[in-house]
Every structure is written in structure tokens, then in C-alpha cells.
Amino acid sequence: MPQSGQQRGLFITLEGIEGAGKSTQQEYIARLLIQRGHRVVQTREPGGTALGEAIRSTLLAHTGNHAISHDTELLLMFAARCQHVDEIIRPNIEAGITVLSDRFTDSSFAYQGGGRGIAAGRIRSLQQWVHPDLNPDLTLLLDLPVATGLERVGRRGESDRFEAEELEFFEAVRSTYLDMAAAEPQRFEIIDANRNLAEIQDNIRAVLEKRAIV
Ligand code: T5A
Numbered sequence: 001m002p003q004s005g006q007q008r009g010l011f012i013t014l015e016g017i018e019g020a021g022k023s024t025q026q027e028y029i030a031r032l033l034i035q036r037g038h039r040v041v042q043t044r045e046p047g048g049t050a051l052g053e054a055i056r057s058t059l060l061a062h063t064g065n066h067a068i069s070h071d072t073e074l075l076l077m078f079a080a081r082c083q084h085v086d087e088i089i090r091p092n093i094e095a096g097i098t099v100l101s102d103r104f105t106d107s108s109f110a111y112q113g114g115g116r117g118i119a120a121g122r123i124r125s126l127q128q129w130v131h132p133d134l135n136p137d138l139t140l141l142l143d144l145p146v147a148t149g150l151e152r153v154g155r156r157g158e159s160d161r162f163e164a165e166e167l168e169f170f171e172a173v174r175s176t177y178l179d180m181a182a183a184e185p186q187r188f189e190i191i192d193a194n195r196n197l198a199e200i201q202d203n204i205r206a207v208l209e210k211r212a213i214v
Pocket of ligand 1: 017019020021022023024025035045046060077102103104105106107108109111112152153154160162163193194195196200211
């Protein structure tokens with residue numbers, strides 16, 4: 001539903017493992033939302049601000065970063081997120097603009113929780129600190145087999161620090177995502193991302209129409 005300048009904008013997030021097609025589909029969703037009258041800001045995590053992008057470079061780089069501890073990794077994700085919420089997400093939503101983010105806090109539960117094994121309660125306490133009253137209105141979980149996702153990103157060549165993880169890591173990430181989606185069906189929509197682009201886009205459009213977003 002298009003918003004006037006007075007209404008709060010929507011907060012929509014894209015989640016999924018590497019190669020699920022989040023960046024690819026984000027472009028499609030942004031175009032669709034704009035066609036249907038939304039004002040849209042596209043952003044991503046980690047990143048979205050100058051500071052967040054600097055933290056992203058540190059987190060994704062290989063060289064010299066092997067010693068990042070799991071807790072440090074989690075805290076850096078939330079440091080980047082804190083700036084992102086304050087500088088980009090909250091002001092835009094309050095201005096009636098729909099914010100479309102490639103990843104948000106669900107990524108921390110999936111990767112640092114499911115993948116690294118940090119207790120969910122510790123992640124929840126950071127979530128409560130950084131954005132106690134802000135949550136996505138809709139989260140599209142692009143789901144596909146780990147091997148397919150990794151094969152897609154493998155075609156790009158160089159892998160980043162996360163992409164270099166073992167298959168079991170990504171299996172744990174994927175299953176944490178699926179558990180979260182099952183626990184919160186009112187917020188999550190699972191999209192089968194193991195199909196061609198047109199089929200996935202049809203599915204996403206149908207979901208946005210069903211939820212009266214477009
Ligand atoms: N992270 C992040 C955490 O650990 N904790 C956190 O709290 C946060 C916020 C970010 C890393 O940080 C971690 C998770 C990540 O490891 P990133 O580079 O942003 O790093 O990682 P991704 O978001 O996973 O980005 P990717 O590019 O790897 O995946 P996408 O965006 O899901 O996939 P996309 O669209 O770039 O597509 C990948 C390739 O597949 C092709 C595309 O053309 C592209 O070549 N493709 C398809 N091919 C066939 N059929 C389809 N349907 C296709 N869709 C896309």
C-alpha cells in the first residue's frame with residue numbers, strides 16, 4: 001500500500017545464505033515498490049553507513065583477520081547495526097520511506113548464533129540494546145540448498161572470510177533461519193530461491209500483494 005509523507009515507512013529485510021539471490025532480488029523489489037508508489041531506500045548489512053562499510057571491510061577481509069573472535073565478530077555486527085539504525089533505518093521510516101535492507105539482525109542469529117554457536121540470549125540482549133522498538137515489518141527468507149548457494153558465489157572467484165567457511169557452518173545457518181521463520185510466520189515469508197529469477201520474482205510479487213504492500 002503506497003504511503004503518504006505522513007505515514008511511517010515499511011521496513012523490509014532480505015535474508016538467506018550466501019548466493020541465495022538477496023542482492024539480485026532487492027533490485028527487483030525496489031523497482032516494484034517504486035512503481036506502486038513507495039519511496040524507497042535500499043541498504044545493506046553489515047554496512048549502509050560510512051562507518052558500517054568500514055566495519056564490513058574488516059569483517060569480510062581475509063588477510064590478518066583470522067584472529068577475530070566470535071564475540072568480537074558479533075559486537076562489530078551490532079556496532080555497524082547501531083549506526084545503521086540511527087543514521088539510515090529509523091530516520092527514513094519516520095519520514096515515510098520504505099527501507100529495504102539486504103540483511104539485518106536475523107543474520108546475527110543465523111551466523112553468529114547458529115553458525116558460530118553464540119547463545120541466542122546474548123544476541124537478544126544486544127538486539128534489545130540497539131533496536132528494542134524496531135523490527136522488520138516483513139522478512140523475505142530466500143531459501144535454497146547450501147551447495148547451490150555456494151556454487152553460485154563460487155563462480156565469482158575470490159571468497160570472503162565467511163564464504164571460506166565449511167559446509168556444516170552454512171547448514172547450521174540455514175537451519176537457524178528456517179527455525180526462526182517457523183517461529184515467526186507473521187513476519188517471515190520463505191521464498192524458494194532454488195528456481196529461475198522469473199519464478200522467484202513472481203513469488204515475491206505475490207507475497208507483497210497478499211500482504212497489501214504493493
Ligand atoms: N553476516 C552479516 C553475519 O555473519 N552476521 C550479520 O549480522 C550480518 C549482517 C555479508 C556476510 O556477513 C555475514 C553474512 C555474510 O557472510 P555479503 O557479501 O553481503 O557478506 O554476503 P551475502 O549477503 O550472502 O551476499 P552474496 O552476494 O553472497 O549473496 P546474495 O546477495 O544472496 O546473492 P546475489 O544476488 O549476489 O547472487 C549471487 C550470484 O548468484 C546469481 C547472481 O547472478 C550472482 O552471480 N543468482 C542466480 N543464479 C541462478 N539462479 C538464480 N535464481 C540466481 N539468483 C542469483
